[in-house]
Amino acid sequence: MAGHSKFKNIMHRKGAQDKKRSSLFSKLSREITVAAKMGLPDPAMNARLRAAVVTARQGGMPKDNIDRAIKKAEGTESENYEEVRYECFGPGGVSLIIESLTDNRNRTATNVRTAVSRNGGNLGASGSVSHGFERMGLISYPAKVGDADKVFEAALEAGAEDVQSTDDGHEIWTAVDGMHDVAKALEKVLGEAEGIKLAWKPGLMVTVSEDDAAQLLKLIDALEDDDDVQTVWGNYDVPEDVLAKL
Structure with missing residues (x-):
């Protein structure tokens, strides 16, 4: 189980998809709205929006929700989200890149810092992790x-x-x-x-032990449970025999 695959197989094994579905739709909707505001609100003319719509559709998001998210970008009262990236050292020497879309940098920074510190990680300075990706x-x-x-x-x-x-x-x-x-x-x-x-x-993957894997997955879960966090990327590799025990 490799970090860049977003532990999709773990979600299947633990039956976590239903629990995460509502949060997932919220994140997908936010990405669609931001993509539409940054360019034309037409997927055919906006590469980022086209990618967001494809991902949302494949994630099971209803067409009405997708259309509403696009139209929301055209309104004058829609939220102004900004992209903020955090870099983190996780359990077992793993590196994580945390991508967020937020309308309140202080709230997001506090939530990310809390999730990281409570689950065996340490936030790094900008560039401390991303140079390895x-x-x-x-x-x-x-x-x-x-x-x-x-x-x-x-x-x-x-x-x-x-x-x-x-x-x-x-x-x-x-x-x-x-x-x-x-x-x-x-x-x-x-x-x-x-x-x-x-x-x-x-660039280089880090093989994670059973103890570190359990702590790492708690950290990733805590981060992804935050509405502002869009994606968590990592260089971790959890062997199948370790994964089977979690």
Whole structure:
């Protein structure tokens, strides 16, 4: 279980999806609104908004909710969110990048600092963690679209830079400026992607012990339970035998 996959398999195993669904819709809606405000409120003309809508649709968000989030950006009374990134050292020497969208920096900073300090982590200065990651595009597909060879061939032909396939699915990494061109090419072969987003790809992974893994997952849960936190990226790798015990 690798950090950049957002411990999707753990969510399945623990049945946490229903519990997180309401919070997930709120985060997706916020991202759509921010993306629409930063550019044109038309997914066809706004790459970030297009990615947000695809991710929301794949996350099960109803079309009416998506449309409302886009229209909200056109209103004069919509909240003004800003993007704030935090960098953190977690249990077992793991590095985490915490991305947030907030209308109150003080509230978010306090909540993030509290979650980190109570769960075995330490906040770092800007750049203390991110130098070990690369900003890239991430296109996700479920395992059912094909085996690793099929996806690799499609990704290579589409111009992707890296492919990582597991039993849980396929992660296709691209240059930031080529993400949507690659996504369009892949869609012709593999169908609509499960997710398209900007991501942080770790350079070196850190294998986490059982004790550290349990503490790390508590930290990630605490962060993701905060409405202002959009995504937590990490360079952790939890072995399957350790994962099975959690």
